[in-house]
Amino acid sequence: xxxxxxxxxxxxxxxxxxxxxxxxxxxxxxxxxxxxxxxxxxxxxxxxxxxxxxxxxxxxxxxxxxxxxxxxxxxxxxxxxxxxxxxxxxxxxxxxxxxxxxxxxxxxxxxxxxxxxxxxxxxxxxxxxxxxxxxxxxxxxxxxxxxxxxxxxxxxxxxxxxxxxxxxxxxxxxxxxxxxxxxxxxxxxxxxxxxxxxxxxxxxxxxxxxxxxxxxxxxxxxxxxxxxxxxxxxxxxxxxxxxxxxxxxxxxxxxxxxxxxxxxxxxxxxxxxxxxxxxxxxxxxxxxxxxxxxxxxxxxxxxxxxxxxxxxxxxxxxxxxxxxxxxxxxxxxxxxxxxxxxxxxxxxxxxxxxxxxxxxxxxxxxxxxxxxxxxxxxxxxxxxxxxxxxxxxxxxxxxxxxxxxxxxxxxxxxxxxxxxxxxxxxxxxxxxxxxxxxxxxxxxxxxxxxx
Numbered sequence: 001x002x003x004x005x006x007x008x009x010x011x012x013x014x015x016x017x018x019x020x021x022x023x024x025x026x027x028x029x030x031x032x033x034x035x036x037x038x039x040x041x042x043x044x045x046x047x048x049x050x051x052x053x054x055x056x057x058x059x060x061x062x063x064x065x066x067x068x069x070x071x072x073x074x075x076x077x078x079x080x081x082x083x084x085x086x087x088x089x090x091x092x093x094x095x096x097x098x099x100x101x102x103x104x105x106x107x108x109x110x111x112x113x114x115x116x117x118x119x120x121x122x123x124x125x126x127x128x129x130x131x132x133x134x135x136x137x138x139x140x141x142x143x144x145x146x147x148x149x150x151x152x153x154x155x156x157x158x159x160x161x162x163x164x165x166x167x168x169x170x171x172x173x174x175x176x177x178x179x180x181x182x183x184x185x186x187x188x189x190x191x192x193x194x195x196x197x198x199x200x201x202x203x204x205x206x207x208x209x210x211x212x213x214x215x216x217x218x219x220x221x222x223x224x225x226x227x228x229x230x231x232x233x234x235x236x237x238x239x240x241x242x243x244x245x246x247x248x249x250x251x252x253x254x255x256x257x258x259x260x261x262x263x264x265x266x267x268x269x270x271x272x273x274x275x276x277x278x279x280x281x282x283x284x285x286x287x288x289x290x291x292x293x294x295x296x297x298x299x300x301x302x303x304x305x306x307x308x309x310x311x312x313x314x315x316x317x318x319x320x321x322x323x324x325x326x327x328x329x330x331x332x333x334x335x336x337x338x339x340x341x342x343x344x345x346x347x348x349x350x351x352x353x354x355x356x357x358x359x360x361x362x363x364x365x366x367x368x369x370x371x372x373x374x375x376x377x378x379x380x381x382x383x384x385x386x387x388x389x390x391x392x393x394x395x396x397x398x399x400x401x402x403x404x405x406x407x408x409x410x411x412x413x414x415x416x417x418x419x420x421x422x423x424x425x426x427x428x429x430x431x432x433x434x435x436x437x438x439x440x441x442x443x444x445x446x447x448x449x450x451x
């Protein structure tokens with residue numbers, strides 16, 4: 001087998017891995033590049049593969065950095081299967097059309113206001129294309145073996161978010177694992193990742209390769225931030241990923257209110273996508289830790305603002321209040337409109353709840369910038385900026401080491417580190433080389449590995 005690394009290398013976005021056997025070609029994950037402009041520009045470049053010779057795509061999970069390029073493949077003529085877990089299929093049914101819709105809106109906004117260097121800005125793909133590509137999706141349960149040509153495959157639970165899995169492939173007498181994004185053993189909502197089987201090669205994510213999760217209690221941290229903001233009479237703005245993070249926040253806020261640890265502030269979930277995702281979490285309750293009652297409280301504890309008019313109406317809300325809106329790294333979505341209105345107010349708190357990729361507004365704000373550019377306008381940052389790392393859906397480097405120890409991997413298993421920033425990759429490599437006997441190296445962009 002041969003693996004070509006087409007994304008998710010030396011960055012945490014754009015995950016794409018081309019796996020070739022003697023007769024079959026499959027693409028494992030098909031994500032968008034995000035963050036730095038030079039990375040985003042890769043989304044517009046041609047993939048170095050013949051789409052007509054691609055036999056299948058397999059998704060480890062639904063986040064756009066793993067799934068968001070599928071509409072582009074469809075636009076280019078791809079019509080073969082996209083295999084993934086049923087929950088991932090359901091989530092992509094929300095995420096991909098929304099991604100196309102946002103791109104259309106952004107293109108119209110930039111054209112109307114003559115922003116950027118293009119006279120007629122175009123979306124990478126539109127909502128209609130994203131909806132059409134969903135016809136290619138075929139659902140496979142965890143542990144269910146399936147085939148693409150001469151390659152046998154199965155997904156197993158990886159935690160992280162609903163439907164997230166690690167992919168195990170077998171061909172030509174070899175077995176290769178793709179970790180996908182690995183969840184935490186003590187995640188607020190998700191069950192821990194399943195141990196891996198014996199493998200010849202493992203592609204291993206490294207998002208938290210140079211960081212440990214804080215031992216502090218996320219509930220206590222969140223309560224302190226809510227109470228402090230309420231005491232100042234301000235608004236709490238929480239940029240959040242629509243899948244996983246938004247639901248965890250709803251659950252924690254509902255839990256704190258029920259226990260009387262925070263006042264009964266109005267909570268607005270200003271994300272049509274996250275609203276729809278909450279229903280999917282309740283539908284696939286066997287995949288996470290929450291009970292039926294907890295799911296119900298999670299959904300009932302927030303006011304849903306579905307329409308643009310409802311979102312704009314939040315400008316007239318009395319203070320204090322809480323707004324949860326996409327996107328999680330503040331790269332787009334409705335949170336930007338709330339930023340434009342409220343970042344100038346010193347009573348406002350902005351709470352980030354996980355990793356912020358380099359080049360994103362989230363990373364810049366956590367780095368202490370005085371101004372951020374939103375829709376062509378520089379907005380002064382007077383708000384208090386906070387972060388809770390305990391809600392991250394990614395295992396840290398010690399969590400991953402322990403996951404590997406629970407897996408019956410041979411001592412000479414080759415590990416290729418992917419899906420991490422350069423510093424995280426280097427730290428993860430050093431840690432695993434020091435503490436394990438595996439052959440560990442970092443995958444390079446467009447590099448090739450013969451298994």
